[in-house]
Amino acid sequence: MDIIFDVLRTAIAPSTAAFALAAIGLNFHFGLTGLLNMGQAGFMLLGMYGFAISIQQGWPIWIAVIVGLIAAAIFAVLLGWPTLKLRGDYLAIVTIAAAEMVRFLGRSQSLKDLTGASSGIRGSDYKAPFEELSPFPDSIVTLGPFSMHGSRSSSWWLTTVTWVLVLLCAGLFWRLANSPWGRVLKGIREDEDAVRSLGKNVYSYKMQALIIGGVIGALGGITWALGNSVQPDSMGRPTTFWLWTLLLLGGAATVFGPLLGSILFWSSLTLVKSLASAFIPSDVLAPTELEPFSLVLVGVTLMLLVVFRPQGVLGNKKELAF
Amino acid sequence: MLATLDRRALLRAALVFLIAAVGITAILSMGGAAEAATAETEAVTTTATSGGTNLLVQNLFNGIVFGLLLALASVGLSLIYGTTGLSNFAHGEMVTFGAMITYFLATPQEVSFPLLPFSFSVNWPFWLAAPVGIAIATFFGWVQDKIIWSQLRRRRVAMVQQMIVSIGLSLALVNFIQWWMGGRPVRLVTSIDPRKQYGPISVGNVTLISMAIAIIAIIGVAFFLQRTRLGRATRAVSDNPALASASGIKVNSIIRIVWMMAAGLAALGGILLALYQQGIGFDDGTKLLMMMFAAVTLGGLGHPYGALVGSLIIGVVAEVSTVWLPPDLKFATALGILIIVLLVRPQGILGKAERVG
Numbered sequence: 001m002d003i004i005f006d007v008l009r010t011a012i013a014p015s016t017a018a019f020a021l022a023a024i025g026l027n028f029h030f031g032l033t034g035l036l037n038m039g040q041a042g043f044m045l046l047g048m049y050g051f052a053i054s055i056q057q058g059w060p061i062w063i064a065v066i067v068g069l070i071a072a073a074i075f076a077v078l079l080g081w082p083t084l085k086l087r088g089d090y091l092a093i094v095t096i097a098a099a100e101m102v103r104f105l106g107r108s109q110s111l112k113d114l115t116g117a118s119s120g121i122r123g124s125d126y127k128a129p130f131e132e133l134s135p136f137p138d139s140i141v142t143l144g145p146f147s148m149h150g151s152r153s154s155s156w157w158l159t160t161v162t163w164v165l166v167l168l169c170a171g172l173f174w175r176l177a178n179s180p181w182g183r184v185l186k187g188i189r190e191d192e193d194a195v196r197s198l199g200k201n202v203y204s205y206k207m208q209a210l211i212i213g214g215v216i217g218a219l220g221g222i223t224w225a226l227g228n229s230v231q232p233d234s235m236g237r238p239t240t241f242w243l244w245t246l247l248l249l250g251g252a253a254t255v256f257g258p259l260l261g262s263i264l265f266w267s268s269l270t271l272v273k274s275l276a277s278a279f280i281p282s283d284v285l286a287p288t289e290l291e292p293f294s295l296v297l298v299g300v301t302l303m304l305l306v307v308f309r310p311q312g313v314l315g316n317k318k319e320l321a322f
Numbered sequence: 323m324l325a326t327l328d329r330r331a332l333l334r335a336a337l338v339f340l341i342a343a344v345g346i347t348a349i350l351s352m353g354g355a356a357e358a359a360t361a362e363t364e365a366v367t368t369t370a371t372s373g374g375t376n377l378l379v380q381n382l383f384n385g386i387v388f389g390l391l392l393a394l395a396s397v398g399l400s401l402i403y404g405t406t407g408l409s410n411f412a413h414g415e416m417v418t419f420g421a422m423i424t425y426f427l428a429t430p431q432e433v434s435f436p437l438l439p440f441s442f443s444v445n446w447p448f449w450l451a452a453p454v455g456i457a458i459a460t461f462f463g464w465v466q467d468k469i470i471w472s473q474l475r476r477r478r479v480a481m482v483q484q485m486i487v488s489i490g491l492s493l494a495l496v497n498f499i500q501w502w503m504g505g506r507p508v509r510l511v512t513s514i515d516p517r518k519q520y521g522p523i524s525v526g527n528v529t530l531i532s533m534a535i536a537i538i539a540i541i542g543v544a545f546f547l548q549r550t551r552l553g554r555a556t557r558a559v560s561d562n563p564a565l566a567s568a569s570g571i572k573v574n575s576i577i578r579i580v581w582m583m584a585a586g587l588a589a590l591g592g593i594l595l596a597l598y599q600q601g602i603g604f605d606d607g608t609k610l611l612m613m614m615f616a617a618v619t620l621g622g623l624g625h626p627y628g629a630l631v632g633s634l635i636i637g638v639v640a641e642v643s644t645v646w647l648p649p650d651l652k653f654a655t656a657l658g659i660l661i662i663v664l665l666v667r668p669q670g671i672l673g674k675a676e677r678v679g
Contacts, residue, residue: 083664089409104654
């Protein structure tokens with residue numbers, strides 16, 4: 001019974017929603033336009049840094065959010081400018097390299113005053129302005145099996161805000177994907193040259209998609225940071241790979257794919273971990289080995305998904321960039 | 323037409339570089355202005371006294387050593403790309419795997435397999451463990467191609483999908499190695515390699531021997547590619563698989579040999595790297611992967627000698643940059659070079675000019 005509640009708690013947790021947001025961003029890149037962005041974690045990290053550092057400077061929260069989003073937009077322009085003309089796997093290598101560069105810069109000792117180097121920025125240093133906005137009580141609130149703090153850290157307040165944001169972004173994706181603009185992006189995904197021959201500026205469309213997806217990714221990063229802390233190493237390459245796994249799991253190029261994927265991914269991860277710790281004796285699988293063990297499963301899942309069911313749960317095989 | 327395109331690309335590259343440089347400098351000066359200032363004056367005084375050129379020469383040398391080891395790993399990556407078109411994101415784990423299997427065979431400590439409750443100690447001497455480790459890694463390359471990649475080729479799975487499969491494999495392998503060997507770095511040999519002074523360079527004997535082995539291995543690969551029938555067949559496949567197949571070359575067995583060679587070379591690189599940096603962690607290969615991609619892209623994707631040239635450049639740049647930049651940014655510097663190369667010359671130094679967009 002406890003295991004089921006654990007899984008349900010993970011399913012509605014704010015960090016699940018944050019990953020859904022970042023995956024919606026990735027869906028703009030990969031699902032809609034076919035761009036192989038392997039550096040979504042870099043966008044998330046930039047959003048987190050932009051937000052947390054602005055709050056530390058004493059700026060109001062809405063400016064901090066805008067700073068985080070603008071940082072991601074600038075990153076997208078810098079990245080896309082040279083690489084969007086190259087073949088897909090070049091974009092993959094460059095985005096992954098650029099995301100790693102952001103992480104290396106963030107954890108570099110030379111920027112310690114700003115980013116806190118490898119230990120990052122503590123949550124208490126930037127969460128206060130967001131928590132003060134909370135209309136919920138400042139205590140533990142229990143609702144059925146779920147018990148969370150009203151407004152602190154991973155709270156009911158954050159849960160509400162993040163899921164509303166997820167729904168808004170999913171709605172945005174739905175509107176944009178079905179607009180003339182979205183149809184051009186889908187055309188680029190299917191056949192770039194055909195779209196070019198229709199007189200569309202493919203480069204500029206790809207750039208717009210990259211910026212929008214990156215900004216949504218940064219929003220995901222900010223919401224993730226509000227429930228946790230700003231940690232450069234928590235936004236490394238594995239994070240991007242998780243995002244890809246959950247996007248492909250839910251179904252790329254669908255409206256609810258990222259949402260469903262994120263919920264499924266994190267719930268099953270919790271399920272596997274709690275089942276393993278409950279039923280496998282600890283001398284066979286020590287508690288410290290649970291994390292790598294479950295990540296091995298994630299990797300294998302990603303491999304099997306891509307080969308045998310690339311469209312995921314909700315997707316349509318015709319709507320894939322491969 | 324080409325000239326104008328190039329100029330435009332160059333301009334764009336310069337601008338991006340400028341913006342990045344200005345940004346980083348601004349942040350740096352904002353971040354630790356006082357510290358930076360003192361560090362700078364210190365650096366200036368040391369340069370003025372004696373250490374300056376020595377430091378530079380030493381770093382240059384370290385860079386060449388690192389570059390050679392990197393080359394061992396990236397030659398395989400480049401050969402795989404050349405013959406199959408796959409950007410193999412799981413190649414970094416092959417590096418770690420080789421070193422870890424050697425540790426597994428050589429360590430006097432108790433070792434075990436994951437999920438099996440007993441432990442034992444192999445405790446072979448290092449000179450035996452290393453070749454056996456490389457052999458096991460080579461076999462692992464064969465297994466990988468047999469059960470994953472040849473199947474995917476047979477099913478005609480698209481290249482992008484195969485790339486994501488390799489990402490999944492990388493995620494699975496790196497965590498498997500962590501699960502198996504634990505999170506702490508391990509040392510292959512317990513003895514300490516004393517450094518000796520040769521002119522301005524201080525270096526240990528083990529490092530010198532590693533360099534020699536790396537150079538011999540690279541010459542061996544070059545000889546294989548240039549002088550043997552199999553090597554010529556490999557180059558033919560890399561040039562044009564369909565034509566090679568039509569002229570009677572068994573493309574799939576060539577690719578299998580390439581996978582075995584790549585895995586073996588990566589394992590050798592991993593073992594030498596573990597000796598050079600005195601220990602290897604479960605994610606060292608994964609960290610190295612970006613350097614390998616930088617090297618391979620810089621030299622020209624799919625071009626085996628390009629990987630060598632690229633690795634040496636990346637190694638030297640990464641090490642020499644520590645003279646001026648903080649050492650924890652040396653990987654970032656190398657990745658920056660990768661991005662700039664892609665802006666100016668996406669086909670790499672030795673690569674043929676071709677359409678890449």
